[in-house]
């Protein structure tokens with residue numbers, strides 16, 4: 190276990206094309222988890238970046254009339270900008286074209302070679318450039334096609350360096366047995382296990398006919414197979430990110446990705462680490478695909494949604510919230526314009542944004558804008574809030590981002606009910622009900638503050654604005670702020686424009 194540090198990664202994205210909602214999805218889910226962990230006082234190190242070598246990139250550069258380096262520079266920049274637009278709080282952005290990565294990846298490979306796990310051989314197989322992967326016959330799609338992209342496989346034959354992956358069968362199976370939660374959801378671990386049980390072939394880890402890559406340290410004629418050095422980014426980055434040696438952060442606590450790259454991460458990656466004498470990561474979380482029109486969103490199939498226009502129209506937090514809530518984390522889910530607008534209007538604008546405006550409005554009208562002190566009569570409600578907070582934490586403990594968002598939303602709903610049940614506008618007309626009105630307004634303001642704290646990882650900007658409107662410190666979002674009564678006493682509220690205004694958008 191870790192000593193309070195939490196090292197979290199996303200896959201590094203290919204720079205063959207611009208980012209789409211599929212990439213945004215992984216980065217946002219990782220960011221929600223990172224922010225939640227920081228709230229709980231963990232020392233998070235959050236890594237993302239770009240995967241820039243290999244045939245796929247070289248070919249897309251050529252098609253764009255650029256050198257691979259120019260192409261990689263331009264597209265890596267797009268991914269970096271995506272992170273900025275999405276509010277991603279990563280601590281470092283790795284590029285596999287960084288010279289430090291090449292040096293460290295080479296060193297790691299030499300450790301595998303010293304361990305006797307690398308040898309030279311010739312190999313021919315059916316390859317998909319989009320996946321940068323060979324596929325054995327039992328994995329082919331119809332008519333010898335790629336099982337992920339559906340495109341025809343190509344015959345590739347070379348003399349290469351090989352990793353003795355087949356020798357890791359027993360060690361991998363023992364590792365899965367000892368760590369039943371290594372891969373979540375658990376069904377994915379069973380998939381990995383059956384890949385290992387069905388037999389592992391040794392893996393070609395270098396390419397002879399390719400220049401766009403990292404040279405094999407002991408063989409200047411070959412470059413390292415792109416997947417091998419890409420996986421190594423998670424380990425190399427710790428040795429140079431920000432000019433510091435953070436190698437003590439290995440093993441990672443959590444690595445996120447979609448199911449298309451399960452085998453690389455749940456089988457090949459732990460075996461590489463075992464070979465080099467390093468520990469496998471503590472946990473992988475495999476999420477589903479963001480679908481559009483029933484199909485996986487992918488540049489290769491041309492089936493993509495650009496996140497940026499949605500963010501321009503509806504704001505970043507609407508996108509973050511929609512993805513977390515709509516697509517059950519771990520399963521496939523469909524992105525639709527109508528679904529997006531429905532959640533924006535029904536949940537964000539009506540249930541959450543309005544709740545703030547009503548709360549501020551009533552406190553302004555009935556109590557001159559000052560949140561009353563707690564009359565101490567709402568113990569049940571405080572207990573309910575405490576239960577919700579604990580449940581949100583429980584969901585985050587197993588990285589269940591979607592259930593965490595649903596549970597946090599239960600507090601928003603409870604607060605809306607509280608408004609309807611207590612009807613402060615009626616209490617305000619009754620002189621004898623002053624204490625009840627104080628209680629209602631206090632519970633509302635304080636409960637809403639807690640809701641903003643537990644929703645902050647999902648919607649940081651809106652929740653900070655909400656805290657500001659309630660006269661609270663927008664930065665007070667740590668776990669200690671989730672307790673009823675932890676807010677600043679006697680705070681003055683401020684009228685603010687709606688957090689999620691009505692949007693008129695042309696269809």
Ligand code: MSP
Nearest residue numbers: 200201202203211215240419420446447478479486
């Ligand atoms: N470069 C490799 C990963 C190397 S990691 C050592 C790669 N890159 S990728 O650009 O294709 O991005 C893959 C990741 O992006 C997926 O694993 C997933 O995290 C995310 N997604 C890309 N499209 C997606 C969907 N349609 N749905 C969900 N996630 C998607 O593979």
